[in-house]
Amino acid sequence: MERGARRAWSLLPEPVASSRVAVRARRSASSLLHRPRVLRTLAELDEMLERLDRAGAVSDDELRLGFTTFRMEVDVQMPLDPYSPEYRQAVFDLYEWLHGGPYTPKNELIPFDLERLSDSPFPYSTHSGPTVGNHLIGVGHVIRTLDLAPNSRVLEFGPGWGNTTLALAQMGHQVTAIDIGPNFVDLIRTRARRVNASVEAMVGDFSMIHDLEDVYDAVLFFESFHHSADHLDVLAGLERVVAPGGRVLFAAEPIYKSMAFPWGLRLDGESLWAIRRNGWLELGFRKSYFLEALQRFGWQAHRVACAETKWGEIFVARRAEQGKSSRGRG
Ligand SMILES: C[S@@+](CC[C@H](N)C(=O)[O-])C[C@H]1O[C@@H](n2cnc3c(N)ncnc32)[C@H](O)[C@@H]1O
Numbered sequence: 001m002e003r004g005a006r007r008a009w010s011l012l013p014e015p016v017a018s019s020r021v022a023v024r025a026r027r028s029a030s031s032l033l034h035r036p037r038v039l040r041t042l043a044e045l046d047e048m049l050e051r052l053d054r055a056g057a058v059s060d061d062e063l064r065l066g067f068t069t070f071r072m073e074v075d076v077q078m079p080l081d082p083y084s085p086e087y088r089q090a091v092f093d094l095y096e097w098l099h100g101g102p103y104t105p106k107n108e109l110i111p112f113d114l115e116r117l118s119d120s121p122f123p124y125s126t127h128s129g130p131t132v133g134n135h136l137i138g139v140g141h142v143i144r145t146l147d148l149a150p151n152s153r154v155l156e157f158g159p160g161w162g163n164t165t166l167a168l169a170q171m172g173h174q175v176t177a178i179d180i181g182p183n184f185v186d187l188i189r190t191r192a193r194r195v196n197a198s199v200e201a202m203v204g205d206f207s208m209i210h211d212l213e214d215v216y217d218a219v220l221f222f223e224s225f226h227h228s229a230d231h232l233d234v235l236a237g238l239e240r241v242v243a244p245g246g247r248v249l250f251a252a253e254p255i256y257k258s259m260a261f262p263w264g265l266r267l268d269g270e271s272l273w274a275i276r277r278n279g280w281l282e283l284g285f286r287k288s289y290f291l292e293a294l295q296r297f298g299w300q301a302h303r304v305a306c307a308e309t310k311w312g313e314i315f316v317a318r319r320a321e322q323g324k325s326s327r328g329r330g
Contacts, residue, residue: 036068059128061126067273082263094264095281134311142164146249162177162191166192176200250301253315255287256287300318
């Protein structure tokens with residue numbers, strides 16, 4: 001059908017094909033043709049995941065393309081108050097159904113070949129031009145937005161492969177990196193040694209925010225905050241660890257203007273794969289909820305957009321009284 005539509009289009013005379021009405025019609029037709037399949041049962045999901053396994057065996061690009069081909073709709077009635085224990089329970093009940101077991105932060109652990117990935121960590125391991133390029137743009141956008149004074153103190157939660165961590169450490173900043181995965185911590189230490197950079201990498205959960213004694217000029221979450229089992233508790237912990245005048249960056253976090261609910265599990269193809277296959281917590285936040293939650297803890301945030309890639313989407317939070325006077329700076 002898609003090929004037929006393309007062929008019919010190619011037969012239209014150029015002035016017709018490029019008219020505004022025709023371009024609009026083509027966009028609508030293309031979004032209809034590419035509309036992801038809506039799944040409703042675990043059996044349907046497992047069938048799609050098998051397809052993804054086959055796509056992943058071809059290449060990382062194929063796997064990522066496969067993610068866009070489906071999403072899920074579930075008949076769940078969420079409690080009205082997104083701050084209530086009942087609401088939280090409903091989120092974790094849905095997780096348990098989707099994953100096939102209860103959530104624990106240990107579900108975030110993934111085994112990998114430390115030696116091989118120390119040489120070629122994500123995104124390089126994907127061998128994909130768009131993925132590597134976009135991720136580097138994302139990291140660059142974070143560093144440019146931070147625009148830290150020399151020798152700043154940075155706390156990064158969920159550094160994973162350590163790409164941002166190492167770039168900041170190589171700039172001479174004092175970076176403390178906390179990840180739940182001992183193998184990620186080993187990987188960061190290995191990579192730091194190779195470039196003679198100093199990073200304090202520690203194994204720990206987000207809840208460690210309450211045990212830290214130091215304060216930091218910037219706290220960074222790069223695609224990690226949405227794995228937090230108790231995000232309100234993490235937000236509550238920021239007050240103590242952020243130095244006066246300091247900032248918190250939420251980079252590449254799924255914070256969207258239009259979400260069906262204030263916060264909860266994302267049911268797009270990639271998130272479903274991550275939840276069911278790997279057990280990772282894949283939360284998403286409605287922008288208005290996220291900003292209000294920050295406000296409840298005394299923070300005011302604004303978005304710094306990135307036209308090129310979702311890895312460059314950033315929310316920068318400052319203490320509310322300070323946010324009013326210094327919004328201009330990233
Ligand atoms: C999607 S990866 C992002 C990695 C890295 N920031 C990047 O952008 O490449 C999420 C990271 O968060 C870590 N993580 C997940 N849950 C965590 C928790 N409860 N406490 C600390 N780190 C956690 C994972 O181990 C993983 O390294």
